[in-house]
Amino acid sequence: MSFSSASDRKKSESAVAARGSGFRFPQRGLHVLAAVALLASGACGAPQAHPSAPNSGVVEVAPKTVDADAFGRLPVADTFGAVPDAPLDAEVRSTNGIVLHPHRELPVFDGPGGRPVARIPVMQIGSPTWLPVVARHDKWAKVLLPARPNGAAGWVFLAPSDAAVARSAFEVHVETESFQLFVTENGKEIGRWTVGVGKPVTPTPKGRTFIMASLQDARQTFSPLILPLGAHSNTYASFGGGPGTVALHGWPDPSPFGTPSSDGCIRVPDDALSLLSTLPLGTLVLIH
């Protein structure tokens, strides 16, 4: 955990009470910054650079400080949010499978040492947040974000204890024109199915995204399990009262498989859903 040194010098506080739907303390100077990696002591402005470990030869780029108010105003990188200032992920290709889970809300920057553009919550629809890492630079990792627009990405500074890192050996590939979905493990295909994709007027968006959550939604009957992705429909700004999230899910009958028939989602046969349900969150989904 890291908190600003100013707050550490305070003694005890008296009772606090909430105001409104957010929770903000009346006392000034209670700089409890819940979720910010505050390794840099520099003020906002140009990124700080300082030498890292001795003999490393690497000049670190430290993150800009984000105060509590600014942090709270950053858009939330979840399926309901939009991160208009985030850089875009332009490459639709495989990675080494590294995925990252924040232990606390983390700020996302538009580049190493850049401007804060979003904040990543710890959960996504009740599942823990796991995001794929698509690039890195020293202690910075570029991750795909599950908010709009499609392809939104951003840079996270990884201070000690900020995040867990793991690796998914799997990737999901969808070829919309031939209605094929195949899953690879360490680059080798382990399953392939004919699936249903979006209608021409509501196409499944192409690009690089990921499995964002694993949901048992009792309010629908078309699939026992829904795997929302980090992508959204490009034609629906909202759908069914939701933000237009695209998902992998099953279907009660095989009629859609091999056809462009959905409102954007990828409808898969039961055994495909069984395999997909075992893939780690953050697993890359490449849609061509």
Place this chain on the structure above:
Amino acid sequence: MLQKRTAWAAGTLTALFMASSALAAQGAEDATSSAFGISATGPVTIEPTPAVTSSDEKKQRSVATVAAPAGSISAQALNAKATQDTSSSSVVDLQVQAAQLTASAVRAECSDGEGTASIANVQLAGETLDASPPPNTEISVPGGGTLVLNKQTENADGSLTVTAVHLVVEGTQTIEVASATCGQPVGETTPPPPPGDGGETPQPPPADAPRPTPVPGHLPVTH
């Protein structure tokens, strides 16, 4: 295909930073411990309160009451304490309406990389729960949500975080009560990445990402 099933996938940063053996070789670093009483993210947001961090002398902070709007979340006598190697936090009279969760006392302690949590008179929807739950005890919340008691996570730098109560309700509201972290070295000393490394070759390989647990919830997707 078998996948190791881990609760919250305490991975390491070695994939990105190739740290392990080099960190050990760096010699003694000051440890840092921290703790907070209560925190919440989602529709109701509570910044960690009270919260302390220490890498040397004892730090302690207390808050008499924390209450979210309409009494949806409340706790009393919140306390957080930390010294270099030990931290603890406690609250009394916890109430979380959305999960019908009450507890007369909630406490977490972390010392030299080991954590304990205890919860007195804890009830979930009228059912009394174990006062000394084993680490990472998961319980479904009636009406939707997950409660994890004595949640223990090994952080990337080898420190341990123990959170007595970790609750997620309605898919989007997370509440953590009594969390303590210890054994965290200050001043990350990261060895340089190998030359020409673009982040494509992790060494040594990181842990396998965990198999997900489906969560009850609702999200209208573009079916």
